[in-house]
Amino acid sequence: MNLGTSLAAHMAGATQEIEDIVVHPGFGEELHNFENDIALIKLRANREEEEGAMPACLPKARRHKGNDLYQPGRVGYVAGWGIEDGYFLRDRLRYVPLPLIHQNRCLQAFQEARIGGYRPLVTFNMFCAGIPEGGKDACAGDTGGGFLVPDQHSGAWYLMGIVSWGTGCGQPGRYGVYTRVSSYLHWINTVTAAHP
Numbered sequence: 001m002n003l004g005t006s007l008a009a010h011m012a013g014a015t016q017e018i019e020d021i022v023v024h025p026g027f028g029e030e031l032h033n034f035e036n037d038i039a040l041i042k043l044r045a046n047r048e049e050e051e052g053a054m055p056a057c058l059p060k061a062r063r064h065k066g067n068d069l070y071q072p073g074r075v076g077y078v079a080g081w082g083i084e085d086g087y088f089l090r091d092r093l094r095y096v097p098l099p100l101i102h103q104n105r106c107l108q109a110f111q112e113a114r115i116g117g118y119r120p121l122v123t124f125n126m127f128c129a130g131i132p133e134g135g136k137d138a139c140a141g142d143t144g145g146g147f148l149v150p151d152q153h154s155g156a157w158y159l160m161g162i163v164s165w166g167t168g169c170g171q172p173g174r175y176g177v178y179t180r181v182s183s184y185l186h187w188i189n190t191v192t193a194a195h196p
Contacts, residue, residue, distance in 0.1 A: 017044040022191050024184070032118035035125060037164040037179045039144075040191050056148055056159040059182040069149045069158055070182070072102040076129060076149040076160060078176070080142030096136050098147075101128040101175050109174055113167045120165065125183040127161060130175035138176045139169035147178050 019042045026036035059069060079095045101109075106128035110120055122128075129147060130137055138145065147161030161178030168174060181188075 018042070019044045020195055022195070024187060030118075031116040032114075032120045034165045034177070034179075035121060035123055036184075038162060038181075038184050038187075040188065040195075042195050054157065056146060056157050058185060058188065059158045059160050061182060061185050069151065069160055070100060070127065070180075072100050072105075074100050074149060076100060076147045078129070078138045078142065078145060078147050078163060080138055080145035080163060082139060083141035090141075096138075098129040098136060098176070099131065101130060103127065106175060106177070110167070110177075113174070115165075115167065120167070120177075122177065125180050126164065126177050127180050128175035128177055129161070130170075132173060134170045134172040134174070137166065137170035138163040139166075 021039060021041050023039040024036040027038070028035070075097050076099075077095045077097050079093055081090050081092075082094060083090075103124065106126075107122050109128065110122050113120055142163045143165075145163045146159050147163065148157045149160045150157050159181055161181060164177050164179045166174065166176045
């Protein structure tokens with residue numbers, strides 16, 4: 001991740017035990033198909049809250065007039081650990097602000113791209129974010145991180161996307177591709193109800 005300022009305090013001593021992991025049943029093993037690239041992780045209850053931790057809200061299922069957080073040009077923040085020197089995860093969470101890209105531009109950006117000899121699928125369960133000239137992007141080590149957008153009216157932060165895939169990092173004319181969380185609200189609610 002070509003990121004700017006550190007977002008959270010050093011977390012080397014912080015641990016959370018995982019109780020369960022549920023991968024979306026529609027996620028496949030094909031190298032070029034990232035449809036349904038989402039999983040939920042249930043953490044064991046921990047009495048101590050991480051310093052500086054803030055909850056993120058799930059997005060709304062329907063568009064609200066004048067309050068569409070998926071609007072092209074709206075800036076969101078991608079958080080991730082990234083990989084340093086090609087080998088090591090960083091010890092500080094970092095972030096980068098990136099604008100959302102119009103869906104047609106996202107589709108066009110990957111027309112000529114190939115992963116394992118196949119054109120990667122870009123669907124409406126995904127969205128792109130980045131800048132046309134490149135230089136800022138999510139990258140190796142950031143997969144699974146959140147794309148968060150602040151609501152200017154309420155001040156709440158919404159988890160609009162999850163870092164999924166891309167072809168290269170910060171390449172001109174290419175963007176990072178994110179799982180569109182609002183496409184999976186029914187599945188998320190079903191899984192969380194079954195795993196109280």
